[in-house]
Amino acid sequence: MAEMLRLATAGSVDDGKSTLIGRLLYDSKAIFEDQLEAVERTSRERGDEHTDLALLTDGLRAEREQGITIDVAYRYFATPKRKFVIADTPGHIQYTRNMVTGASTADLALILVDARKGVLEQSRRHAFLSSLLGIPHLVLCINKMDLVDWSEERFEEIKAEFRAFAMKLDVSDLSFIPVSALHGDNVVERSANMSWYEGGSLLHHLEEVHIASDRNLIDARFPVQYVIRPQNQTDHATHDYRGYAGQVAGGVLKPGDEVVVLPSGFTSTIAAIDTADGPVTEAFAPMSVTVRLTDEIDVSRGDMIARVRNQPHVGQDIEAMVCWMGEASTLAPGSKLAIKHTTRWARALVKDLQYRLDVNTLHRDHDAPTLSLNEIGRVTLRTTQPLFFDEYRRNRDTGSFILVDETTNNTVGAGMILGPTEP
């Protein structure tokens, strides 16, 4: 059974990110001949010495013309062991928004540094954002090892420096791999040039890293998305059918489980868990299923089904880290926004901006009046309706929300819940 691994990549300009991704795609045969031909042609026209694999991952024309990547681009490749989805994001400071977007669903973050330059401010920022977004696995690829004579000493130096910084972050699994993206060393095959390195290649690591237990399997959470009622008068089998469709957001659900429906607080028992392929004996994230209850109670979209003895926080006062993404507006105390959390929409009032975080130094500025594009801060929100939430650290699905500008309808903020506001 091939699992899916989502990874987010980040690196400063010219660290070799595009070359590395190009090589992963090329060596795993995800590149087709016509794409390669187009890239070879462009390289020739530009007078490059060798085929520039970086061109494989360049997208829109504006980017081709400016020679930079400006948005999140998704790439796909597969090996017999796994299918990989790469969210490729640019490293410039003004694109924190894109990095946060790409990181939001990632299982693993791949951060590149140039072996000659070592850990730069940008590398630290990428590591911080990865940890803020709760990416469970972080891999630091130390690239261009060919330009430092494949030096073990240099590798160890960078490793130690990065480790010292990562101590300040919440990173549970950190790995270091010395590579040469250009020549392919330690990308797919282990390198003959660095016999001192005892770990596996990057691809080997991506194939083997254990991700199944990263999901929350403890706290059963089922946000109701859609109520299925066939209302077919002639079909007796489905005449009285009433099922609650949704995607499991945590824990394991089983028929017979005693559950509570929020916000009503009514309790019932799971009668069955249906899918179009028939009933299942258990459901876990990220399965999309339809839950039926033994009692006829009023349940609608935006409600949350949880276990009676393990319920999420229910409340209207929330503490969260927010990354502001609005281009034309800022976040300030008093701002009113639409908020989407699981399958529930409400309105939110910004009660307080406690501090703005400098993503490079982690310094907290308690006097900051606003958050503008690409800025991150700790915010206190009051919502018009109760939300049913967990800490983002505990559950990325029930701990996250987006903020939407009510006049432009643009998504202007991404939030990670710290917990209920202390009274």
Place this chain on the structure above:
Amino acid sequence: MTTTYELSHLRALEAEAIHIIREVAAEFERPVLLFSGGKDSMVMLHLAVKAFAPARVPFPVMHVDTGHNFDEIIAFRDEIVAKVGARLVVASVQDDIDAGRSVDPSGPRASRNRIQTATLLRGIEENRFDAVFGGARRDEEKARAKERVFSFRDEFGQWDPKNQRPELWSLYNGRTAPGEHIRVFPLSNWTELDIWQYIADEGIPLPPIYFAHKRKVFLRDGMWMADSPLIARTDADEVEERSVRFRTVGDVTCTGSVESTATTLEAVIAEVAATRLTERGATRADDRISEAGMEDRKREGYF
């Protein structure tokens, strides 16, 4: 047996697509699913059926009909739509030509592919659809690699790559003002191989032109084009009979076939897995126009 709580990648992709389809049904007033009878739209419809079972799919399907179809496709389309019990809306390119809203291109390389954008947008406007499901995938083409799952279109149906909403977690923002709409791509994260494997796993029926069959074809720009009264040939074009299959079911005039002996799904999958040409590069004459061809057409409102 111990449970590991792992989902295979195909089941994870299916769960994601069903989640997206249900979000749209819950949050939009007038969604529609674009349906051509091609393999991607068959997978889309199949997922929509699964998302709402045992109830019916709660939105209609729309076919943008260029009038330049393979005969087999229309019969197949009607049969499937009837079986699912969905309402079919047909937006016809011929109607726009007859009404003088579009000009039928002429000449040996004429194709209605480009003018179908106007028909699609008219269909959306006339029916006041506010969400339009498409089967496009990010692996198809460079400009699509950055496409959102919920892709915002202005009152003119246009796509502006610089004016798209950030998309985080699985929290989709489908809020629009009147006249605007969202294109929704639940198959964004699927690859061509995933589609084929899913079709095999789920036993999804496909029109016969996807499998190897004998057909009169001629070679144009390295592609085998069907010999059809809809395509003007030049004297230099030599027609011969070959065993071919199609990889997409577009307009006859711009959809080329590949030589193949694959008459079963398993054989097609084996060929797809071994192929070294992307689906569009191999068989879609329209995308070869320029490297930025797709990007320009997306801006105009094409998928």
